[in-house]
Amino acid sequence: MLKDNVLTNVLYIDLSQKKYWVEVREDLFEKYLGGAGVAIQLLKEECPARSDPLGPDNPIVFAIGPLTALFPLASKTVAMFKSPHTGNLGESHCGGRSAVALRLAGYGAMVIKGASSTPLYLAIHGDRIYFRDASALWGMANSFTVGRIIRQNEPAGGLRTIMRIGGAGEKLIPYACVTTETYRHFGRLGLGAVFGSKKLKAVVISGKHSLPTKDRNQYRKIYDHIYKAATSSPVMKKYHDLGTAENILPLNELGGLPTRNLKEAKFEGALNISGEGLAEGYLGRRLACSHCPVGCIHIAALREPYEDELFFYKTSMISYDYEPIYALGSMLGISDAEGLLKLIDQIERLGLDSMSTGVILAWATEAQERGMISEKETNGLKFSWGDYSSFIQAVQFIFEQPSKFYQDLAQGVKYAAQQYGGEEFALAFSRNEMAGYHTGPAAHIGFLVGARHSHLDNGGYSIDQKILTKEKISPEKLAKELLTEERWRQILSSLVVCFFARGLYTPEICSEALYSAGYDIAKEDLLNIGEEIHREKYQFKMQEGFSLDNYHLPERIFETPSLVGKIDKAFVDKVVKCVKNEIFR
Numbered sequence: 331m332l333k334d335n336v337l338t339n340v341l342y343i344d345l346s347q348k349k350y351w352v353e354v355r356e357d358l359f360e361k362y363l364g365g366a367g368v369a370i371q372l373l374k375e376e377c378p379a380r381s382d383p384l385g386p387d388n389p390i391v392f393a394i395g396p397l398t399a400l401f402p403l404a405s406k407t408v409a410m411f412k413s414p415h416t417g418n419l420g421e422s423h424c425g426g427r428s429a430v431a432l433r434l435a436g437y438g439a440m441v442i443k444g445a446s447s448t449p450l451y452l453a454i455h456g457d458r459i460y461f462r463d464a465s466a467l468w469g470m471a472n473s474f475t476v477g478r479i480i481r482q483n484e485p486a487g488g489l490r491t492i493m494r495i496g497g498a499g500e501k502l503i504p505y506a507c508v509t510t511e512t513y514r515h516f517g518r519l520g521l522g523a524v525f526g527s528k529k530l531k532a533v534v535i536s537g538k539h540s541l542p543t544k545d546r547n548q549y550r551k552i553y554d555h556i557y558k559a560a561t562s563s564p565v566m567k568k569y570h571d572l573g574t575a576e577n578i579l580p581l582n583e584l585g586g587l588p589t590r591n592l593k594e595a596k597f598e599g600a601l602n603i604s605g606e607g608l609a610e611g612y613l614g615r616r617l618a619c620s621h622c623p624v625g626c627i628h629i630a631a632l633r634e635p636y637e638d639e640l641f642f643y644k645t646s647m648i649s650y651d652y653e654p655i656y657a658l659g660s661m662l663g664i665s666d667a668e669g670l671l672k673l674i675d676q677i678e679r680l681g682l683d684s685m686s687t688g689v690i691l692a693w694a695t696e697a698q699e700r701g702m703i704s705e706k707e708t709n710g711l712k713f714s715w716g717d718y719s720s721f722i723q724a725v726q727f728i729f730e731q732p733s734k735f736y737q738d739l740a741q742g743v744k745y746a747a748q749q750y751g752g753e754e755f756a757l758a759f760s761r762n763e764m765a766g767y768h769t770g771p772a773a774h775i776g777f778l779v780g781a782r783h784s785h786l787d788n789g790g791y792s793i794d795q796k797i798l799t800k801e802k803i804s805p806e807k808l809a810k811e812l813l814t815e816e817r818w819r820q821i822l823s824s825l826v827v828c829f830f831a832r833g834l835y836t837p838e839i840c841s842e843a844l845y846s847a848g849y850d851i852a853k854e855d856l857l858n859i860g861e862e863i864h865r866e867k868y869q870f871k872m873q874e875g876f877s878l879d880n881y882h883l884p885e886r887i888f889e890t891p892s893l894v895g896k897i898d899k900a901f902v903d904k905v906v907k908c909v910k911n912e913i914f915r
């Protein structure tokens with residue numbers, strides 16, 4: 331490896347003692363590359379078995395990879411922690427400026443340990459680390475306002491990242507997120523609550539290091555190749571033009587868009603909330619993560635009149651993606667684009683994960699429809715599909731928790747269903763609320779067996795569409811497809827490359843790009859490293875109590891026909907068994 335490669339520096343911060351130090355961890359970066367590979371090792375080193383996820387023993391690990399700030403779309407940071415939502419592995423990826431800022435500050439990873447007794451935020455400007463008092467920010471529920479105030483007080487505008495929590499993180503809601511650069515998130519599995527448990531309101535990072543390359547000519551060649559592929563690929567153009575929201579209409583057309591708590595998989599109001607509909611009516615600007623020429627982030631401009639003020643308007647800028655549109659649009663039967671944007675905005679401000687919140691509200695709506703809960707529990711709210719105003723109020727109640735019912739909703743859909751019934755239509759996988767794909771068995775098995783219970787773990791939804799709609803395959807083959815994809819994705823998330831560029835970063839290209847970053851690794855070896863990282867993650871999950879033996883899947887996924895018809899439970903059981911055998915062979 332290159333000697334002066336700042337990547338191997340790990341910054342440790344102890345919030346309890348207000349201390350910090352740097353350790354050079356060539357051992358980890360040489361063996362596991364960076365990102366997820368290094369982060370799982372640091373998590374295992376720092377997190378004692380069966381720790382309280384909201385206690386001081388649970389560390390927060392941030393890690394980037396050898397391609398960060400060197401190659402296009404190597405723009406993500408991995409966060410790893412024990413999840414307060416699932417009780418096992420917490421892993422979340424975020425772009426914005428987080429990755430490039432950490433690398434240029436001089437670090438490949440950061441471990442935040444302990445907990446502060448008073449609110450603070452961390453300011454990391456290269457090798458200068460500050461523990462700033464955040465008493466005035468604590469209690470500020472709006473994550474946008476927190477970002478605005480910190481922007482005015484910290485240097486390095488345009489270079490820095492500002493990771494912060496809203497009120498949901500302070501309230502320790504286990505599906506609270508961390509927001510960066512206003513429109514990007516460490517969204518899933520409750521990193522926001524872990525921040526809150528440490529009285530950590532924000533982390534600001536900036537730096538100006540330069541990065542060495544091993545062979546400038548070879549670097550230039552491979553850089554140009556990736557850049558050209560990224561800017562000329564039709565897939566990337568699709569993400570640039572309409573963003574991930576582009577997928578709403580095709581998936582709806584195929585019958586795989588979860589609608590009204592997955593009672594159906596086609597939504598009659600899809601056009602209004604599609605990428606096309608939102609671009610036509612509301613698109614205000616596009617943004618990109620640092621070092622990305624694609625710019626898939628789409629921001630709507632919502633202009634609303636002030637009450638009782640003639641000709642006075644406020645304009646809110648609201649980011650939208652496929653997942654919030656599914657969870658807060660079709661899942662709740664909302665076809666009014668303006669109402670959907672207002673609901674997204676409310677959730678963003680408080681710093682909740684939009685997918686979890688949408689699935690929880692969808693369960694609550696069906697539970698009320700069936701008479702399992704009444705307006706007594708809901709503080710007078712009558713939920714009905716499409717009525718966004720009652721959902722906006724319910725989100726405020728989830729944050730304020732004025733009654734036991736909302737305290738229960740604040741624990742996630744699985745917990746709420748255990749209290750009131752309706753587990754058969756509570757759409758969670760290992761307590762994590764489902765993503766927006768009802769494409770077939772591979773999607774749902776993928777949510778269940780994926781290390782972080784995310785659609786991005788193994789892309790099961792894509793296997794449904796590419797393979798299962800065309801042919802029947804054996805449980806063994808499907809298990810192999812899912813595992814092969816998940817193991818390869820460990821490499822992408824160790825480099826750390828945006829998954830939208832997975833078609834560009836083939837094993838050959840990764841190996842060549844790594845060479846110019848100082849790593850000499852053959853593509854075959856990358857596959858072995860991916861398998862090892864995956865196994866390491868599973869070991870952590872098992873240690874924390876996760877098991878593939880006694881899993882529960884909501885009945886609803888077997889009732890509503892998917893792209894490949896009704897999903898066969900016996901087939902799902904067989905595939906899960908094969909996955910388990912393969913992981914632990």
Ligand code: SF4
Nearest residue numbers: 405618619622626828
């Ligand atoms: S494609 Fe989108 S999410 Fe991925 S790095 Fe670029 S802007 Fe960020």
